Amino acid sequence: MSTITRSGVSRPAPAKAPRGRSRRGLRGNPTANFWLFTGPFLIGLALFVYVPIGWSLWLSFFDARFTVTPSEFIGFENYQYMLTNDDFVGSLITFTVFAAFIVPTTWAFSLSLALLVNRLRFMQAFFRSVFFLPTAVSYVAAALIWKMSIFSGVRFGLMNTVLGWFGADGIAWLASPDPPWYWLVLVTVRLWLQAGFFMILFLAALQNIPQELYEAAAIDGAKRGRQTFWYITLPQLRATSTAVILLLLVQAYQAFDEFFNLLSNATWGRPPLVELYYIALGENQDYGAGSAGAMILTLLICVVTLLQGKFLGFGRGDESK
Amino acid sequence: MTTTAPQLKTPATPRRARRHGVMGSAGLYLATSVAAFLFLVPFYLIVRNALMTDREITGEEWKFFPTDIQWGNITEPFDDTSVDFARSLWNSALVGTLHTVGTLLVCSLAGYGLARIPYRHANKVFYAVLVTLMVPTAVTFVPSFVLVSSLGWVDTYRGLIIPGLFSGFTCFLFRQYFLGFPKELEEAARVDGLGYWGAYWRVVVPNSLNFFAAMATITFISGWNSFLWPLVIGQDPSAWTVQVALSSYMTNQTVNFHLIFMATAISILPLVFVFLFLQRWLVQGIAQTGIKG
Numbered sequence: 001m002s003t004i005t006r007s008g009v010s011r012p013a014p015a016k017a018p019r020g021r022s023r024r025g026l027r028g029n030p031t032a033n034f035w036l037f038t039g040p041f042l043i044g045l046a047l048f049v050y051v052p053i054g055w056s057l058w059l060s061f062f063d064a065r066f067t068v069t070p071s072e073f074i075g076f077e078n079y080q081y082m083l084t085n086d087d088f089v090g091s092l093i094t095f096t097v098f099a100a101f102i103v104p105t106t107w108a109f110s111l112s113l114a115l116l117v118n119r120l121r122f123m124q125a126f127f128r129s130v131f132f133l134p135t136a137v138s139y140v141a142a143a144l145i146w147k148m149s150i151f152s153g154v155r156f157g158l159m160n161t162v163l164g165w166f167g168a169d170g171i172a173w174l175a176s177p178d179p180p181w182y183w184l185v186l187v188t189v190r191l192w193l194q195a196g197f198f199m200i201l202f203l204a205a206l207q208n209i210p211q212e213l214y215e216a217a218a219i220d221g222a223k224r225g226r227q228t229f230w231y232i233t234l235p236q237l238r239a240t241s242t243a244v245i246l247l248l249l250v251q252a253y254q255a256f257d258e259f260f261n262l263l264s265n266a267t268w269g270r271p272p273l274v275e276l277y278y279i280a281l282g283e284n285q286d287y288g289a290g291s292a293g294a295m296i297l298t299l300l301i302c303v304v305t306l307l308q309g310k311f312l313g314f315g316r317g318d319e320s321k
Numbered sequence: 322m323t324t325t326a327p328q329l330k331t332p333a334t335p336r337r338a339r340r341h342g343v344m345g346s347a348g349l350y351l352a353t354s355v356a357a358f359l360f361l362v363p364f365y366l367i368v369r370n371a372l373m374t375d376r377e378i379t380g381e382e383w384k385f386f387p388t389d390i391q392w393g394n395i396t397e398p399f400d401d402t403s404v405d406f407a408r409s410l411w412n413s414a415l416v417g418t419l420h421t422v423g424t425l426l427v428c429s430l431a432g433y434g435l436a437r438i439p440y441r442h443a444n445k446v447f448y449a450v451l452v453t454l455m456v457p458t459a460v461t462f463v464p465s466f467v468l469v470s471s472l473g474w475v476d477t478y479r480g481l482i483i484p485g486l487f488s489g490f491t492c493f494l495f496r497q498y499f500l501g502f503p504k505e506l507e508e509a510a511r512v513d514g515l516g517y518w519g520a521y522w523r524v525v526v527p528n529s530l531n532f533f534a535a536m537a538t539i540t541f542i543s544g545w546n547s548f549l550w551p552l553v554i555g556q557d558p559s560a561w562t563v564q565v566a567l568s569s570y571m572t573n574q575t576v577n578f579h580l581i582f583m584a585t586a587i588s589i590l591p592l593v594f595v596f597l598f599l600q601r602w603l604v605q606g607i608a609q610t611g612i613k614g
Binding site: 037038049051052053056116121138140143147156197204253256297302 | 350352353356362363366367430431433438440449455457459461463470471486492519542548552564567572588592595596603607
């Protein structure tokens with residue numbers, strides 16, 4: 001408010017009318033101003049989002065090994081190569097398994113945390129902060145703690161130490177795909193990093209549920225706890241739950257950091273982006289196949305986004321505003 | 322006063338909790354405390370390992386606390402010659418700051434233009450931005466790398482910072498925010514003779530500092546923590562960010578536990594600082610961005 005008053009006072013009234021008119025030329029012209037405001041962003045968006053995708057689409061039809069200006073057109077061969085490549089298809093399966101674990105687990109766990117924290121009367125802020133704190137940690141740092149300390153395959157790793165206390169043998173958590181203990185490592189690290197974030201979303205949603213609903217239910221004789229949870233809380237959280245599940249899915253699709261660091265020398269457990277990294281930036285630098293892979297992944301995620309918009313109407317409310 | 326965000330109210334203590342009884346709340350606090358304890362274990366391990374000698378870390382007996390706290394470990398990551406840790410910290414600080422300033426500047430202007438300046442084709446422009454939201458930038462890192470490498474930006478600050486500035490999502494969030502900004506304030510500015518540009522800088526921005534702070538906090542954290550793009554761009558160790566440096570410790574031939582964990586602790590410290598002092602904005606930012614994501 002103070003800003004307005006100040007600028008109002010500083011301009012003497014008589015000078016205003018004539019200057020205002022000339023100003024309408026450039027400063028008041030909506031079209032010119034629209035481009036002035038959005039121009040820098042749009043140029044950047046075109047150059048760093050649209051151009052790379054276009055270029056990549058072009059590359060995906062060429063034999064582009066070690067070069068980004070190839071000359072040998074090979075049609076759909078790169079796509080054919082990627083779709084029949086066991087590693088790439090396997091990475092899509094890895095993603096599917098990972099999503100099947102991580103999405104429901106994180107959803108249930110962060111919802112439980114939110115329900116717990118929401119019912120606390122003392123130290124609510126403290127517990128909320130504790131659960132939220134891991135959000136500040138990077139995937140790399142967390143992977144390091146998990147790999148070098150908690151799930152370290154050696155004797156002095158935390159989990160193996162605990163197993164030792166119970167007289168059990170140590171486990172090579174990450175060094176071998178059989179039995180697939182590495183999934184436990186991957187799922188717990190992401191759970192630790194993400195649960196607090198989604199707990200915040202659920203907390204916000206929980207606090208928006210009108211208390212009257214619970215009061216009305218109590219009058220109608222609903223038992224507190226299970227009944228109110230299934231018939232009031234959960235249905236009221238539907239929008240948030242949907243959003244959370246979709247966010248989790250999209251994030252699992254982009255998983256890279258923890259897989260790359262936890263399984264750095266492994267040939268198993270590679271999600272799509274890690275596979276793509278090794279194809280395009282590994283020894284072969286095959287930009288053609290890498291681009292084809294990127295196009296396939298982009299197409300997949302577009303289909304998912306569109307389906308989600310169609311069936312759930314998520315995000316549509318914002319656009320119609 | 323101008324935020325439209327769902328604010329997190331502190332204890333909206335449900336009345337039903339009171340009927341819960343002593344046993345119920347004891348169980349509640351027990352469950353929450355166990356979960357909180359488990360959540361803190363990784364932090365404990367960082368501090369424990371960072372302040373121990375390697376002999377104690379790898380010793381026969383598990384030690385919960387260092388016998389002698391090794392304060393000298395603090396300087397070790399900086400003396401280590403195999404990884405230039407100080408340089409990587411500086412790179413991260415610089416990249417994180419410029420990334421945040423740049424993103425906020427470019428995306429807020431565009432968001433305001435899309436929300437508030439009448440233009441015939443504004444909707445079409447907006448759809449061109451929305452389309453990019455469907456494709457997460459991580460998925461297109463190969464195409465982006467192709468472009469950036471042909472610009473000769475590999476191993477440069479430009480390459481690390483500029484491609485990440487144009488976030489369709491941040492622009493979208495600013496647009497949503499500005500749609501809810503009170504029109505009366507801008508109209509008052511107009512009456513005072515300010516153009517769009519003047520009204521934006523003198524009235525809109527000063528009255529939106531809360532939202533800017535929330536976006537800045539989130540943008541900085543994600544910039545500091547990002548790994549894939551810095552890994553792809555920083556091929557020479559001189560261009561490594563702190564995350565790439567941490568990652569390289571894990572694949573090194575010789576493993577120096579206390580050094581690695583001290584480096585990890587140092588890399589997390591700035592964010593814990595941000596977290597402790599800016600938590601209000603962080604929570605607000607998440608409540609705002611998460612739901613719409």
